Each structure stands twice: as structure tokens, then as C-alpha cells.
Amino acid sequence: MADEKLSKGLLDAAFKKKSEEEEQKVKEEDKATVGDIITFEKDGQQVEAIVTSARLQNSVVCDMTIMEDFDERDLDVEKTVVAHTNYSIKKRSDNN
Known part of the structure; x- marks a missing residue:
């Protein structure tokens, strides 16, 4: 029984971590490209x-x-x- 609780706890922790990582990902359209001005x-x-x-x-790289x-x-x-999660785009490049 203790092993089942430990396994369930580990699985829950793994799913929570994966979920948090997914939330931190930045959508492609929200990522800066060459020439963009960013703030951080x-x-x-x-x-x-x-x-x-x-x-x-x-x-x-900026x-x-x-x-x-x-x-x-x-x-x-x-x-x-x-990192993409640590900046905001101030101005998009005219080339985008």
C-alpha cells in the first residue's frame, strides 16, 4: 500500500512538473525574431x-x-x- 501511495505521488509530481513546463512555453508567434526590439x-x-x-x-541573442x-x-x-519567457517585444522589425 505504501508503495502504491509513493508511486502515485511520484506520478502526480511528474505530471504537475510537465504541466508547468508546458505553461511556460512561448507560442511561436510570440517569440522575437532578428531585428525585433525587446525589453527584459x-x-x-x-x-x-x-x-x-x-x-x-x-x-x-541580443x-x-x-x-x-x-x-x-x-x-x-x-x-x-x-530566454523567450523572460522578455517582451517592444517593437517588431519591419522585416517580419
Whole structure:
């Protein structure tokens, strides 16, 4: 009986985890593409960047130097990778 309860608990946990993962997936039409301007949080700051590569499955590569105050922000890098779940699209590229 204890084994059945343990098995049921493990199955329930697995289904819950899978369900949560499915909810976090971003629809294709909501993903940024090259040239889009996105916003996201980095190092406690709201950041704006242009997408330079969208070939990764779960994220995009973007360039933050488009911000006029990039040099004053004291960010360590010019480019970064952002998961699809962690950004919002500010402006779509004219090429889309």
C-alpha cells in the first residue's frame, strides 16, 4: 500500500512538473525574431536590446548597445542571451 501511495505521488509530481513546463512555453508567434526590439530585466535594470540571432530553441541573442545610455549602465557585456519567457517585444522589425 505504501508503495502504491509513493508511486502515485511520484506520478502526480511528474505530471504537475510537465504541466508547468508546458505553461511556460512561448507560442511561436510570440517569440522575437532578428531585428525585433525587446525589453527584459538584467542585473536589476530594465534593459532594451535588438535581437541579433533567434536560432536557439529556447532563447534569443541580443545586443544591448542600442540603448543611448548603455555606457552609463555599467553592464559587463554588450550582448546577452535571453530566454523567450523572460522578455517582451517592444517593437517588431519591419522585416517580419
